[in-house]
Amino acid sequence: MLELRHLRTLIALDETGSISLAAQRVHLTQSALSHQIRALQEYYQLPIIQRSGHVVRLTDAGKRLVKLAEKVLGEVQSTERDLAKISQQAAGNLRIVLECHTCFDWLMPIMDNFRQHWPEVELDLVSGFHSDPVALLRQGAADVVIGSENKPQQGIVHFPLFRFEILAVLAPGHALGSKKVLEADDFTQDVLITYPVPEERIDLIRQVLMPAGVSWQRRTTELTVAILQLVASRRGIAALPGWGIKNYLDYEYVIARRIGAEGLWSDLYLSVREQDASLRYLQDFLKTIDQVCFARLDGIRPLSVQGSRKKLKEKRKK
Amino acid sequence: MLELRHLRTLIALDETGSISLAAQRVHLTQSALSHQIRALQEYYQLPIIQRSGHVVRLTDAGKRLVKLAEKVLGEVQSTERDLAKISQQAAGNLRIVLECHTCFDWLMPIMDNFRQHWPEVELDLVSGFHSDPVALLRQGAADVVIGSENKPQQGIVHFPLFRFEILAVLAPGHALGSKKVLEADDFTQDVLITYPVPEERIDLIRQVLMPAGVSWQRRTTELTVAILQLVASRRGIAALPGWGIKNYLDYEYVIARRIGAEGLWSDLYLSVREQDASLRYLQDFLKTIDQVCFARLDGIRPLSVQGSRKKLKEKRKK
DNA sequence: TAAAATCGTGAATAATTTTCATATATGCTT
DNA sequence: AAGCATATATGAAAATTATTCACGATTTTA
Numbered sequence: 001m002l003e004l005r006h007l008r009t010l011i012a013l014d015e016t017g018s019i020s021l022a023a024q025r026v027h028l029t030q031s032a033l034s035h036q037i038r039a040l041q042e043y044y045q046l047p048i049i050q051r052s053g054h055v056v057r058l059t060d061a062g063k064r065l066v067k068l069a070e071k072v073l074g075e076v077q078s079t080e081r082d083l084a085k086i087s088q089q090a091a092g093n094l095r096i097v098l099e100c101h102t103c104f105d106w107l108m109p110i111m112d113n114f115r116q117h118w119p120e121v122e123l124d125l126v127s128g129f130h131s132d133p134v135a136l137l138r139q140g141a142a143d144v145v146i147g148s149e150n151k152p153q154q155g156i157v158h159f160p161l162f163r164f165e166i167l168a169v170l171a172p173g174h175a176l177g178s179k180k181v182l183e184a185d186d187f188t189q190d191v192l193i194t195y196p197v198p199e200e201r202i203d204l205i206r207q208v209l210m211p212a213g214v215s216w217q218r219r220t221t222e223l224t225v226a227i228l229q230l231v232a233s234r235r236g237i238a239a240l241p242g243w244g245i246k247n248y249l250d251y252e253y254v255i256a257r258r259i260g261a262e263g264l265w266s267d268l269y270l271s272v273r274e275q276d277a278s279l280r281y282l283q284d285f286l287k288t289i290d291q292v293c294f295a296r297l298d299g300i301r302p303l304s305v306q307g308s309r310k311k312l313k314e315k316r317k318k
Numbered sequence: 319m320l321e322l323r324h325l326r327t328l329i330a331l332d333e334t335g336s337i338s339l340a341a342q343r344v345h346l347t348q349s350a351l352s353h354q355i356r357a358l359q360e361y362y363q364l365p366i367i368q369r370s371g372h373v374v375r376l377t378d379a380g381k382r383l384v385k386l387a388e389k390v391l392g393e394v395q396s397t398e399r400d401l402a403k404i405s406q407q408a409a410g411n412l413r414i415v416l417e418c419h420t421c422f423d424w425l426m427p428i429m430d431n432f433r434q435h436w437p438e439v440e441l442d443l444v445s446g447f448h449s450d451p452v453a454l455l456r457q458g459a460a461d462v463v464i465g466s467e468n469k470p471q472q473g474i475v476h477f478p479l480f481r482f483e484i485l486a487v488l489a490p491g492h493a494l495g496s497k498k499v500l501e502a503d504d505f506t507q508d509v510l511i512t513y514p515v516p517e518e519r520i521d522l523i524r525q526v527l528m529p530a531g532v533s534w535q536r537r538t539t540e541l542t543v544a545i546l547q548l549v550a551s552r553r554g555i556a557a558l559p560g561w562g563i564k565n566y567l568d569y570e571y572v573i574a575r576r577i578g579a580e581g582l583w584s585d586l587y588l589s590v591r592e593q594d595a596s597l598r599y600l601q602d603f604l605k606t607i608d609q610v611c612f613a614r615l616d617g618i619r620p621l622s623v624q625g626s627r628k629k630l631k632e633k634r635k636k
Numbered sequence: 637t638a639a640a641a642t643c644g645t646g647a648a649t650a651a652t653t654t655t656c657a658t659a660t661a662t663g664c665t666t
Numbered sequence: 667a668a669g670c671a672t673a674t675a676t677g678a679a680a681a682t683t684a685t686t687c688a689c690g691a692t693t694t695t696a
Contacts, residue, residue, distance in 0.1 A: 001322075001323075002322060002394060003321045003322050003323065004319075004320060004321050004322055005319075005321065005684090018642080018643095019642075019643065019644095020641085020642060020643080028684095028685070028686090029685070029686055029687085030642075030643070030644095031643090031644080031645085031685075031686060031687075031688095032684070032685050032686070034643065034644055034645080035644090035645085035684075035685075036684085036685095038644080038645090039684095044398075044401055044405075045405065045596075046401060046404065046405050051643085053642095053692085053693055053694075054641075054642050054643075054692085054693055054694065056642095056643090060404050061401055061404045061405070064397060064400050064401060064404065065397065065401075067397075068393055068394065068397040071393055072390050072393055072394070075386055075389055075390055076320060076386065076390070079382055079383065079385075079386040080362075082382050083362055083364060083379055083382060083383075086364065086378050086379050086382065087362075087363065087364045087379070278363075323653090336673075336674095337673075337674065337675095338672085338673060338674080346653095346654070346655090347654070347655060347656085348673075348674070348675095349654075349655065349656075349657095349674090349675080349676085350653070350654050350655070352674065352675060352676080353653075353654075353675090353676085354653085354654095356675085356676090357653095369674085371661090371662055371663075371673095372661085372662055372663070372672075372673055372674080374673090374674090
């Protein structure tokens, strides 16, 4: 019999076009999804997906079910917002510290959206730079930190958001463009263009340049577009999230290269005080980030890759 | 986490106002529903039902969830109709034999509704009386029988619809009105007004009068309203389903009495050929009957009272 | 053409849901 | 008011269902 679980799966499947990617999204194994889909097809006596090689496409029946899923899950979310109102958990503060500069790109539309649904929640961005953003949570100066911090800390909960790759950005025709993958040495010739934050907060420097013991020159600017503009006009090179430069790559305004054989990856978490972790509007905020980011951001991956059941179990034990 | 199962339960709960009745509707035990509700309340950290004595009422949160349930389950049903179209199972015949005369009352609106959703299905009523309606299925002269037949037969499937009580109907102020319960003897004085069908097809006669060995006088007429009119004008008494005379009782046009200490009950089944049992439009027809009857017909009960899991299991073994 | 990735499947395991067996509370009857 | 029938809650056991694991087949990629 059809359940919401199946609908959540179908949406992930529709968005990823792959069973294993969809499985990561919904925090299950590929096998679990394979079984789910089979059960659905058996139940409706209809093919839901069509396979040409490894590429999975939805059949008309599958598309119809996705349409249902979108409508239904939307209704569910809306209901859950109303329930929060009923339980008077609809008011509060959400002062956000953003460690990752580029994240403004996706956070802004989410904030707009959030404001419409939760008019009673004070939504703010905490500006300025902070060496220890999580401390702001403790001090009560902020309510949410979006950053890479994920070390377990007393009284703090880290929700995994996603993992993304940081790519080197070059002007089209740049000499390094001939290489498929850039190494630490490749960054010694050009000026490195970054946001104006301390060195230890720049992944490329902390994880690649410093360990390799090479030297570099740095120039900073506030805005992502400004960085890209400098790169394009050959004043230097940069390292930015893949999803942040997608459009510029498409227009061949700049080109991108992997950093190191495995690539340079960064994990993003959303951290809150423990007592805030179950707030309805916070949960909705998280859910919205998840939906929007995975739907719109290119090349990101779910954190906590395998099925999450084990992890939940471990969590409970604590 | 919320699942469709919970929504189905909530609708039943809303309509019955009782956990145990709702449990019967969804073919689960009272205990199962009790657990379900508890889980929901825990999940949302909100009371869903409020109890004043034995009467269960939904809280605002509960009502909001019911609203969701109605919308969502409607969408699901609509989707499933579309899937039937996709699988080209949307065309066929549904020639219905109706054993129970009064059932026209609820069947008509259902047929109208069905026609809108399944324009490609030829929907007809097979008229006339038939000593062995199920034989018509075999002969291919009909596709559906709605009646009391439920003996297992090769190649025929009986879907349980519901159980209802047959009440004696009297004119207001009738002498027998002073009794709470009527027995076989009470039917010897007055003319018994029935539909024009053979005696053995009238439950009162077959199950009460004949076993008691009493004699009776009978007069027949086609329409339920005509029967009631005759009763009201003191030309005789009748025995009709409780839900069929609800309105007339409310207006005190007639009065009703139980027949026998336990009451006289009748079970209704929908029978089809085995090969038709999984047809989508038939399943939808069944589902609609279920929904409409339990929502609108007064005093009916689900058949197969306990949780249905055991029965399903037994079925599979065969 | 080998290596890596993706998917399907049956069996094993884990998790969840349901039932069963009671306990408790309410309402009704005498 | 006492007793009985009915309705619900709850913990534990049982049943069912969902997920993972292990592995084979197939396809893509380098």
